[in-house]
Amino acid sequence: MPQTYFVMFETSPEPGSAIDSRIDGALAHVWVLESDPTSAMIKASYKVRQAGWKIDKVETQPVAVDRDDFKNKDLGLKSFDECQQDGLSLVFVGYTDAEELHTDEPQPVPVVSEINLHEWLSDQKKIKDGGKCLFYDVTESCCEVIDAHSIQRGQALSSIDVDGYVYSPSLSFGDIKKSKGKASFARTHINSFSTFRGLCMFHDNLVFQAIDNAPLKPTDEQAFLYAYRSILKQLSAKNFVVESLRNQLSRFSGSTATRAFMENSLKGNGMGQQYLEREKSHFDESHRRGNFSDIRYVFFRSKIAPTVVFSGGFFPDWGFNGEPIQDLGDFTGDRSSMTFSFAPTEDSWGFLFAWHRSSDEVCRYFISTLQQSIREGQNLGNLLFQLVVKGCENTAFSPTWIEALNDDQKSELIEAMTYGSDLLKAPDGSYLTGGLEAPPDWEFTGVEDNLKRKNSA
Numbered sequence: 001m002p003q004t005y006f007v008m009f010e011t012s013p014e015p016g017s018a019i020d021s022r023i024d025g026a027l028a029h030v031w032v033l034e035s036d037p038t039s040a041m042i043k044a045s046y047k048v049r050q051a052g053w054k055i056d057k058v059e060t061q062p063v064a065v066d067r068d069d070f071k072n073k074d075l076g077l078k079s080f081d082e083c084q085q086d087g088l089s090l091v092f093v094g095y096t097d098a099e100e101l102h103t104d105e106p107q108p109v110p111v112v113s114e115i116n117l118h119e120w121l122s123d124q125k126k127i128k129d130g131g132k133c134l135f136y137d138v139t140e141s142c143c144e145v146i147d148a149h150s151i152q153r154g155q156a157l158s159s160i161d162v163d164g165y166v167y168s169p170s171l172s173f174g175d176i177k178k179s180k181g182k183a184s185f186a187r188t189h190i191n192s193f194s195t196f197r198g199l200c201m202f203h204d205n206l207v208f209q210a211i212d213n214a215p216l217k218p219t220d221e222q223a224f225l226y227a228y229r230s231i232l233k234q235l236s237a238k239n240f241v242v243e244s245l246r247n248q249l250s251r252f253s254g255s256t257a258t259r260a261f262m263e264n265s266l267k268g269n270g271m272g273q274q275y276l277e278r279e280k281s282h283f284d285e286s287h288r289r290g291n292f293s294d295i296r297y298v299f300f301r302s303k304i305a306p307t308v309v310f311s312g313g314f315f316p317d318w319g320f321n322g323e324p325i326q327d328l329g330d331f332t333g334d335r336s337s338m339t340f341s342f343a344p345t346e347d348s349w350g351f352l353f354a355w356h357r358s359s360d361e362v363c364r365y366f367i368s369t370l371q372q373s374i375r376e377g378q379n380l381g382n383l384l385f386q387l388v389v390k391g392c393e394n395t396a397f398s399p400t401w402i403e404a405l406n407d408d409q410k411s412e413l414i415e416a417m418t419y420g421s422d423l424l425k426a427p428d429g430s431y432l433t434g435g436l437e438a439p440p441d442w443e444f445t446g447v448e449d450n451l452k453r454k455n456s457a
Contacts (some may be wrong), residue, residue: 131197
């Protein structure tokens with residue numbers, strides 16, 4: 001759970017910033033609500049630089065504090081309390097030879113908006129309304145890009161909705177701002193949830209009828225199609241992010257700190273886009289040849305009615321036991337990708353891991369860490385639920401289940417959801433090792449796989 005960290009920097013005005021040129025420097029005092037000192041340092045230093053200050057020296061490394069540490073210190077106590085409400089509080093104590101600037105009273109630091117909200121929203125709508133069919137075989141029938149569902153509405157979403165609505169992680173700029181950077185829930189109609197503009201009507205119907213019109217058995221073809229659709233959804237979303245960042249950077253005039261942050265984000269997302277395009281090419285070729293035996297899968301079967309549905313994918317970085325799997329910070333090599341999906345069955349549902357044989361070595365190793373964690377006494381349902389909550393935005397929760405949670409349970413769930421959405425949070429190798437309790441329906445009665453199959457060239 002988050003705790004309050006205090007950090008102090010020696011700073012000087014960034015050249016070209018809006019800070020009064022008569023100010024020589026300042027001590028920046030920062031209170032940050034975070035789960036670990038590394039993330040606290042990342043967030044504190046970014047906010048200081050965003051305000052127009054250059055960090056010359058770290059005076060105090062992040063140290064955990066509580067309210068008693070600021071007794072009889074009015075400004076410190078006020079800042080600590082503001083941090084509890086807003087997630088961060090920032091105070092600069094400046095020094096200058098200009099006597100007219102000397103004051104014993106704290107002066108507010110102006111907060112400059114770096115995003116034109118109207119421009120940003122218009123840009124997002126324009127990109128979202130665009131899209132293109134990502135299927136490899138473009139024909140004359142490929143003429144109408146639709147809002148394709150990455151999660152089946154009939155077999156999946158309708159199994160947990162209440163009056164046609166579900167709860168999902170909110171991706172709204174307004175909601176993120178309102179929740180001070182934390183994740184939050186949005187009430188979403190199942191007609192619009194999980195859609196992406198990456199397929200035309202013809203190919204969506206043609207390619208995925210084996211999973212849209214039948215429960216999972218599973219077969220190789222069905223597992224392949226669940227993974228294939230997930231890859232297309234991820235690539236469509238990544239294309240959206242990359243285009244949006246490029247547009248924002250082309251007209252950005254804010255702080256150097258935020259520009260650097262956006263440029264690094266564009267670089268990382270651009271590399272992710274390339275990796276997903278490469279992954280899609282593997283699936284394209286297998287589908288073109290009708291070679292569904294190129295899929296590898298592990299399927300956990302449940303016979304209890306579901307409360308959460310999801311479809312996602314990721315590049316495994318850490319195992320369920322905290323072991324490193326692949327270095328996502330190394331852009332010089334390739335990456336292996338894995339998908340996971342909610343899959344309706346004849347008698348209830350199941351959790352499906354699936355990947356292309358080109359990613360077999362890494363994905364098998366990732367699955368082996370799950371096996372090891374279970375042997376060591378970890379609960380399978382909790383481990384899988386933690387992966388979904390921390391690693392998948394494309395998740396829908398039953399309103400009945402969410403509304404029955406107490407405040408502590410909701411806070412724990414939101415904190416876990418925030419892990420994957422907070423871009424200023426340090427990577428945590430233990431993020432899948434346990435701690436989050438799954439809903440009661442995450443009990444599995446059996447497991448099936450096709451991992452005895454050997455790879456062939």
